[in-house]
Amino acid sequence: MNLVLATGFGFWNPIVFILTLMLLMIVSYLIWRQGEENQGEGIQGNAFFSGDLLMDKGVQAQNLYWGFTSALREYYDWMIKQHTGIINDYVAWFIALTAALLLLVVAL
Amino acid sequence: MINSEHTAIMLIAVPLLGAFTTAVFGRVSSSLRNIWVLAILASTELLAVLLGVNVLEKGINVYALGASFPTLTSPEGFPVRIILEVDAMNALISLIACTITLIVVVYCLGFMRESRVLDKAYTLILLLLTGMLGLTLTGDLFNLFVFFEVVSISSAALIAFYVHRGQSLEAAFKYMVISATGALILLFAVAIIYSQYNLLSMAALAASIKYTFLDEVALVLLISAFLLKAGSVPAHMWKPDAYGEAPAPVAVMLLTSALVSLYVLFRITYTVFNPVTPTIGWTLALLGVLSIFLGVSMALIQTKLNRLIAYSAIAEIGFILLGVGSSLTQSPHTSKVGFNALSGGLFHILNDVLDLGLLFLAAGAIYYLTRENNMNRLGGLGKTHPVLGVFFLIGLLAVSGLPPFNGFASKLMIYESVYFFNPLFAIIGILGSILMAAVYVKAFYSVFLGVFPPQELGQIPKSMLAAMGVLALLILVIGLYPATVIKYLITPAADALINPGDYIGGVL
Numbered sequence: 001m002n003l004v005l006a007t008g009f010g011f012w013n014p015i016v017f018i019l020t021l022m023l024l025m026i027v028s029y030l031i032w033r034q035g036e037e038n039q040g041e042g043i044q045g046n047a048f049f050s051g052d053l054l055m056d057k058g059v060q061a062q063n064l065y066w067g068f069t070s071a072l073r074e075y076y077d078w079m080i081k082q083h084t085g086i087i088n089d090y091v092a093w094f095i096a097l098t099a100a101l102l103l104l105v106v107a108l
Numbered sequence: 109m110i111n112s113e114h115t116a117i118m119l120i121a122v123p124l125l126g127a128f129t130t131a132v133f134g135r136v137s138s139s140l141r142n143i144w145v146l147a148i149l150a151s152t153e154l155l156a157v158l159l160g161v162n163v164l165e166k167g168i169n170v171y172a173l174g175a176s177f178p179t180l181t182s183p184e185g186f187p188v189r190i191i192l193e194v195d196a197m198n199a200l201i202s203l204i205a206c207t208i209t210l211i212v213v214v215y216c217l218g219f220m221r222e223s224r225v226l227d228k229a230y231t232l233i234l235l236l237l238t239g240m241l242g243l244t245l246t247g248d249l250f251n252l253f254v255f256f257e258v259v260s261i262s263s264a265a266l267i268a269f270y271v272h273r274g275q276s277l278e279a280a281f282k283y284m285v286i287s288a289t290g291a292l293i294l295l296f297a298v299a300i301i302y303s304q305y306n307l308l309s310m311a312a313l314a315a316s317i318k319y320t321f322l323d324e325v326a327l328v329l330l331i332s333a334f335l336l337k338a339g340s341v342p343a344h345m346w347k348p349d350a351y352g353e354a355p356a357p358v359a360v361m362l363l364t365s366a367l368v369s370l371y372v373l374f375r376i377t378y379t380v381f382n383p384v385t386p387t388i389g390w391t392l393a394l395l396g397v398l399s400i401f402l403g404v405s406m407a408l409i410q411t412k413l414n415r416l417i418a419y420s421a422i423a424e425i426g427f428i429l430l431g432v433g434s435s436l437t438q439s440p441h442t443s444k445v446g447f448n449a450l451s452g453g454l455f456h457i458l459n460d461v462l463d464l465g466l467l468f469l470a471a472g473a474i475y476y477l478t479r480e481n482n483m484n485r486l487g488g489l490g491k492t493h494p495v496l497g498v499f500f501l502i503g504l505l506a507v508s509g510l511p512p513f514n515g516f517a518s519k520l521m522i523y524e525s526v527y528f529f530n531p532l533f534a535i536i537g538i539l540g541s542i543l544m545a546a547v548y549v550k551a552f553y554s555v556f557l558g559v560f561p562p563q564e565l566g567q568i569p570k571s572m573l574a575a576m577g578v579l580a581l582l583i584l585v586i587g588l589y590p591a592t593v594i595k596y597l598i599t600p601a602a603d604a605l606i607n608p609g610d611y612i613g614g615v616l
């Protein structure tokens with residue numbers, strides 16, 4: 001079986017990648033083994049979430065990427081507004097797509 | 109031994125026969141029904157393999173329905189019969205459809221074992237497969253419409269599987285309206301073409317097409333209808349509703365039907381209307397980029413797992429459109445960039461259905477265990493069900509295009525080729541992949557890590573694990589041997605697509 005995928009401008013060999021990855025993992029493991037066994041025990045602090053002690057339920061899915069979604073708030077507000085869940089709007093978007101394609105392909 | 113001349117029609121007839129006889133076997137016993145459905149699907153899979161081997165060895169396989177012998181396509185030089193025409197491209201798609209359906213039904217043996225409507229569910233799944241295979245194999249435009257309707261009706265009924273839930277019925281209703289709109293547009297396009305040429309045979313049309321104003325209108329209508337069915341932006345909104353409310357195995361079938369729709373779109377643009385204007389290529393690539401960006405950005409804010417995967421499926425459709433759209437602007441007959449873009453796009457069809465299929469099935473297993481789809485209320489499953497966690501992780505890494513999984517190889521081919529076409533599109537594609545990884549890291553963290561769920565969880569049935577295991581294995585094998593898959597499956601398919609002369613010669 002051919003293992004090398006020629007992509008036209010380069011190549012991709014997954015076996016070389018896996019061997020390299022394994023080598024790196026072995027090196028990482030050897031470095032990790034040099035550490036002291038009991039280092040860290042008893043010195044861990046409490047986990048905090050936005051300045052508050054982490055509650056039992058932990059960090060939830062809706063909390064993740066808060067910064068990203070907050071920075072793109074205007075985009076997300078607009079996007080959520082477009083996804084109304086109303087079938088009339090779905091059909092309207094489809095008609096808009098068809099009209100735009102007709103203009104691009106036929107009229108231009 | 110099956111006569112190879114009849115393989116193409118058998119591939120449609122066997123699941124159709126299975127669909128209408130399943131209920132009869134169900135009246136006798138549920139075990140007998142399960143064995144019957146599996147036997148039908150195993151036979152269909154075998155036929156798809158035989159057809160593929162036959163096409164690779166002997167070239168295009170043509171079957172004229174109602175003719176005194178199967179290759180009599182043009183009595184008195186005029187192709188009036190309903191024709192099935194199979195080259196390496198549609199042989200590959202039919203093999204994918206049959207394989208996924210078989211895996212889905214094995215999964216259903218465990219997932220739906222307590223359901224009292226399994227007879228109906230299996231009937232609809234087999235009908236959906238019949239519709240997909242019909243769409244894939246037909247060489248006739250009107251039959252394209254007929255099978256489009258078969259897919260729509262069976263899909264809508266399957267989306268409403270949880271009939272006691274209002275949201276499922278609403279999703280099915282929306283899907284039905286959207287599909288009916290697409291079907292009407294498709295029928296209108298077929299009428300425009302027929303009114304000009306008195307032809308419905310795709311091969312005969314490809315030889316006669318004159319690129320008149322009306323031809324271009326028909327082409328746009330056909331593209332719109334199949335973009336809608338595939339769920340490209342901005343006609344994507346039905347997808348999270350349908351995928352989110354349907355049972356997980358049904359979502360996998362819907363995903364497969366979306367990819368079959370993309371195949372039809374490529375057949376129309378590459379074969380029937382060849383060569384299309386570069387504007388079509390640019391438009392498809394642009395829609396691909398928009399689908400990638402919108403899909404991943406909307407997936408990031410979802411809290412329901414199925415809807416999250418549905419939005420990522422929109423992004424994955426975008427990668428395929430980006431690759432194939434770019435190739436349409438590059439003349440893949442002569443340009444290596446164009447051919448690689450097309451090959452990458454077609455390879456991604458295969459990878460997409462495996463990666464997202466595994467994720468949907470894993471999401472189904474999570475729902476089976478917890479009866480919960482909201483990621484805010486899930487967590488800690490990695491400790492109780494590590495095998496499920498590994499399956500989800502494989503799907504996550506593959507769909508995000510991380511090496512050495514299968515998604516990486518196809519995305520690499522797309523990125524490289526698209527970079528030569530438009531560097532900005534390639535950069536947006538890569539950013540989309542990074543965001544995709546972020547989306548699934550969130551899903552994995554929320555479901556498998558974190559706080560242990562309070563309730564006692566059961567075990568996942570072996571059939572569900574087996575189905576997910578097969579998909580995971582295929583992902584790993586294709587990831588390790590992408591060059592072999594490209595050589596034996598993708599390159600012949602891409603060659604078949606870019607050489608309409610062979611397709612025309614099969615009939616005329």
